[in-house]
Amino acid sequence: MSDAEETIPIKDEYAIVAARSAGKTISSKCGFGLVDQTRISTAISELARNILVYAVTGTVYIREVAADGKHGIEVVAEDHGPGIVNLDLAMTDGHTTGGGLGAGLPGTKRLMDEFDIISAVGEGTTVTVRKWL
Amino acid sequence: MTHESELREEYSKLLRGFLESGDERYLYDIENISKEFVRANIGPDYILEAHLNTLNKIVSEFPVDKAVYIYNKASEPLFNLMVAYATAYHDYIAMNEERYLREKQLADELNDANRNQEMFISIMSHDIRSPLTAVVGYSGLIQKWSNDDEKIKRFAEKIEMTAMEIDRMIESIRTYSRVKKGNSKEDFDEIDLKVTLSEIFEFLDEKIQVHGTKIERRYRTDRDYMALGTEFLKNAYLNILDNAIKYSPKNSIISVTLDDTGSDLKFGVADHGDGVPDEMKEAVFERFTRNNKCGIKGSGIGLAIARHAIESHGGKVWIEDNPGGGCIFYVTVPKA
Numbered sequence: 130m131s132d133a134e135e136t137i138p139i140k141d142e143y144a145i146v147a148a149r150s151a152g153k154t155i156s157s158k159c160g161f162g163l164v165d166q167t168r169i170s171t172a173i174s175e176l177a178r179n180i181l182v183y184a185v186t187g188t189v190y191i192r193e194v195a196a197d198g199k200h201g202i203e204v205v206a207e208d209h210g211p212g213i214v215n216l217d218l219a220m221t222d223g224h225t226t227g228g229g230l231g232a233g234l235p236g237t238k239r240l241m242d243e244f245d246i247i248s249a250v251g252e253g254t255t256v257t258v259r260k261w262l
Numbered sequence: 263m264t265h266e267s268e269l270r271e272e273y274s275k276l277l278r279g280f281l282e283s284g285d286e287r288y289l290y291d292i293e294n295i296s297k298e299f300v301r302a303n304i305g306p307d308y309i310l311e312a313h314l315n316t317l318n319k320i321v322s323e324f325p326v327d328k329a330v331y332i333y334n335k336a337s338e339p340l341f342n343l344m345v346a347y348a349t350a351y352h353d354y355i356a357m358n359e360e361r362y363l364r365e366k367q368l369a370d371e372l373n374d375a376n377r378n379q380e381m382f383i384s385i386m387s388h389d390i391r392s393p394l395t396a397v398v399g400y401s402g403l404i405q406k407w408s409n410d411d412e413k414i415k416r417f418a419e420k421i422e423m424t425a426m427e428i429d430r431m432i433e434s435i436r437t438y439s440r441v442k443k444g445n446s447k448e449d450f451d452e453i454d455l456k457v458t459l460s461e462i463f464e465f466l467d468e469k470i471q472v473h474g475t476k477i478e479r480r481y482r483t484d485r486d487y488m489a490l491g492t493e494f495l496k497n498a499y500l501n502i503l504d505n506a507i508k509y510s511p512k513n514s515i516i517s518v519t520l521d522d523t524g525s526d527l528k529f530g531v532a533d534h535g536d537g538v539p540d541e542m543k544e545a546v547f548e549r550f551t552r553n554n555k556c557g558i559k560g561s562g563i564g565l566a567i568a569r570h571a572i573e574s575h576g577g578k579v580w581i582e583d584n585p586g587g588g589c590i591f592y593v594t595v596p597k598a
Contacts, residue, residue: 142290150286167341171349172291221360235356236349 133158134185134192137177139208140185145177148189155191156202160262169202171259172240176256179234184210184253194259199260201242209253216248265302269295270312273343277316280339281332296346296513300354306347313340383439387432398426437494437567452598453496455487455520456528462500466507473511481520487527488598494571495595501564502531502579502591509535510588526577526594534588543581 135151138142152173156166173189180187187208194203213219220234234256238244243259273295280288299309303327321329357589401422408414420555463470463477470477481487489495510533538546547569571577577595584590 136267139286143287146287149290153286163337163341164345167338167345170289171293171345174290174346175349184405233353236353240345240349 134190137189137191139180139189139206141186142181145174145181148173148177148191152191152204155193156260159193159202160199161202161260165260168240169204169225169259172237172258172260173204175233175237175240176204176258178212179256180206180208184208187253199261201259203257203259204241206256207253208255212250212254213246213248213251214250216246220246267462268306269298269302270308270360271305273299273309273312274316275335277313277339278320279283281320281335284335292339292342293346296343297350299343299347300350306344309343309347310340312326313343326343380439383436387436390432394425394429396431398422401425437497440494449492450490451492452488455489455491455499455529456481456483456485458491458496459518459520462496464502466468466504469504469507471571473507473510475510476513476515478517480517487520487522489527489575489595491575491595492555492571494567495575495577498568498571498579499529499593501568502593505564506531506533506535506591509533511535522597523594525596527597529593529595530590532584532586532588534584534586537583537587537589538581546581547579582584 133155135148135155137148137151139148140146149170152170153166156169161169173191177187177189180189187206187210188206190203190205192203194201220238234244234246237256237258241258241260243257243261245257247253248254273292276288276292276295279285280292301324302321313336317333324332366437401418404418405422408418449496459479503516503518510516514534516534517530517532519528519532521528521530569579572593572595575595577593579591579593582590582592
């Protein structure tokens with residue numbers, strides 16, 4: 130079903146830039162306007178940065194998706210880091226342990242239409258976000 | 263350069279870098295700098311201004327037919343900046359809200375703790391005082407029924423005096439808690455500081471004699487020095503004078519001044535003791551701090567109470583060096 134897909138291993142800031150760039154290419158191909166393209170690449174930046182800060186390495190998958198007659202983009206950020214101890218807290222507006230503004234999951238959630246997170250302490254975290262056209 | 267102009271300058275560089283190279287890296291850096299804009303409390307209007315100024319400058323360097331292309335291309339970094347800015351701004355607001363709620367909760371908890379402490383002190387003082395009354399009463403009875411046995415009489419007297427001492431200690435704990443809580447309006451009376459000082463010297467007379475201290479009163483006795491004060495204020499002056507005597511060498515002179523400075527009454531006590539080093543001039547007013555405690559009795563709480571009392575009267579207390587050696591304690595309170 131998906132005709133555009135990118136896998137970007139995250140290990141440094143250059144990889145974040147590459148992930149953003151891939152996100153922009155795919156979202157533009159999907160037909161998103163410039164503002165949505167920016168929202169998507171900003172969300173990708175946040176997710177990739179979280180990987181770098183908390184898990185050191187991980188992977189970002191970006192692909193075109195279609196479901197229930199909808200068409201859009203899906204970004205999966207996966208790591209095998211320490212996991213999130215308190216998910217509710219991590220999803221609370223204004224909460225930050227990485228010590229920065231806009232470096233949180235709530236911001237990413239606001240930028241996208243769908244947001245799912247699975248995290249197990251000691252195993253890692255997988256965040257899946259989607260934006261529909 | 264201010265932080266704001268530095269950030270604007272930095273943004274100009276990134277914008278130029280992107281327009282010249284189209285490199286995604288610049289967009290990522292712009293995303294990061296937008297958080298700095300939020301932190302530095304720089305509004306979106308100022309950022310727009312910086313954006314347009316840079317853009318116009320760049321456009322003027324290129325042929326006219328390139329202008330449209332550059333303007334179009336420039337919207338992408340601007341969008342990146344604004345989306346990241348909005349995300350960070352939302353976080354900033356949420357963070358402040360959370361901090362506000364936390365502080366409010368702490369303030370509430372503190373108020374509760376203070377109320378509990380006051381209640382505890384008042385219950386405690388009442389509950390200990392009641393049995394003390396019995397101790398004092400029965401000591402009196404023992405003295406009365408001692409059949410003139412001097413030994414028993416003396417012991418009973420000692421018990422009575424000790425019980426009274428405990429009573430005074432409870433009273434001073436209550437005083438400290440009340441001074442900390444602040445005075446209520448009805449506690450204030452117009453007092454003449456000159457009279458207050460005379461009462462204090464009378465009270466300290468024995469100590470003054472024992473120390474061989476000579477008190478030099480350098481103020482007029484033919485005028486009033488009226489202030490609005492409470493018992494706590496009188497106690498503060500007493501504490502400071504008592505302190506000066508305690509820390510002075512035997513047979514030395516202590517000069518006491520009282521001046522009308524227009525709005526305030528300034529009280530000064532100059533001694534010839536060892537003085538107070540600069541780093542201790544504030545600390546001696548903290549609880550349980552003593553400059554040099556060799557051979558000197560005291561709980562170390564007197565000056566802390568004095569400062570609370572003076573400040574609750576809208577006054578100030580501080581220490582200066584005495585040019586002739588030793589130190590000078592100054593207290594100012596507003597005139598009545």
